[in-house]
Amino acid sequence: xxxxxxxxxxxxxxxxxxxxxxxxxxxxxxxxxxxxxxxxxxxxxxxxxxxxxxxxxxxxxxxxxxxxxxxxxxxxxxxxxxxxxxxxxxxxxxxxxxx
Numbered sequence: 001x002x003x004x005x006x007x008x009x010x011x012x013x014x015x016x017x018x019x020x021x022x023x024x025x026x027x028x029x030x031x032x033x034x035x036x037x038x039x040x041x042x043x044x045x046x047x048x049x050x051x052x053x054x055x056x057x058x059x060x061x062x063x064x065x066x067x068x069x070x071x072x073x074x075x076x077x078x079x080x081x082x083x084x085x086x087x088x089x090x091x092x093x094x095x096x097x098x099x
Contacts, residue, residue, distance in 0.1 A: 002029040011037040019070075023049065029075050030097065036066035047075055052093050069093050 005028045009015050022031065031049075037056045069090025075097045 004028055005031045007031060007033050008035050009033045009037075010035050022094050023070070027072075027073050030095070031070040032067075033070070034065070034067045037063045038068075039063065052095050054093055067093055069095050071095050071097060078093055 003026050005022055005026060007019070007022070009019070019033075022028070022040070033053075036053060038053065040055050049070045050073050051070050052070055054066065056063040056066030058064075
């Protein structure tokens, strides 16, 4: 059975230890995260998980948003990151996976 986790991080840098515990405890195929508050879509990908994301945006000196998917490296087929224009800025990360 494949496990998927969704988590509002409220700042990925701050909750990195909590994320590591989730990964080791549940061994998920993927973890979808939002509110990462990361300035770039680059993060330390481990050899076991790859990170695909869209960075947060700055508004009046504060970071808002940021989304990403951590995918078990053995499950990744393809990846594409894009921002969809809408009334509000929506972020979308698409990753093809084999289960």
